[in-house]
Amino acid sequence: xxxxxxxxxxxxxxxxxxxxxxxxxxxxxxxxxxxxxxxxxxxxxxxxxxxxxxxxxxxxxxxxxxxxxxxxxxxxxxxxxxxxxxxxxxxxxxxxxxxxxxxxx
Numbered sequence: 337x338x339x340x341x342x343x344x345x346x347x348x349x350x351x352x353x354x355x356x357x358x359x360x361x362x363x364x365x366x367x368x369x370x371x372x373x374x375x376x377x378x379x380x381x382x383x384x385x386x387x388x389x390x391x392x393x394x395x396x397x398x399x400x401x402x403x404x405x406x407x408x409x410x411x412x413x414x415x416x417x418x419x420x421x422x423x424x425x426x427x428x429x430x431x432x433x434x435x436x437x438x439x440x441x
Contacts, residue, residue: 344384345384345385349384350385353381353384353385356381357378357381360373360378361374
């Protein structure tokens with residue numbers, strides 16, 4: 337079962353979905369495909385790739401558990417400490433091309 341899930345939601349399926357959405361968008365821009373059909377394709381991709389989150393949310397609302405696995409958040413990014421004033425270079429030339437046009441150098 338995990339092999340099937342990996343195949344349906346893996347890199348290959350994501351690449352195919354991206355190409356399908358791009359193709360449908362180009363057909364819609366050219367006027368060869370109606371908007372309703374194009375939105376159906378896009379909604380199908382969202383449902384395919386969001387099915388586990390949708391099912392987990394429904395199970396969480398129904399009280400059957402499973403809502404905990406959906407809410408996984410990444411740790412907040414930590415900003416680097418500021419550079420102390422004495423470590424900064426004293427003379428910084430803001431123009432990297434200041435001497436580039438001088439002949440003979």
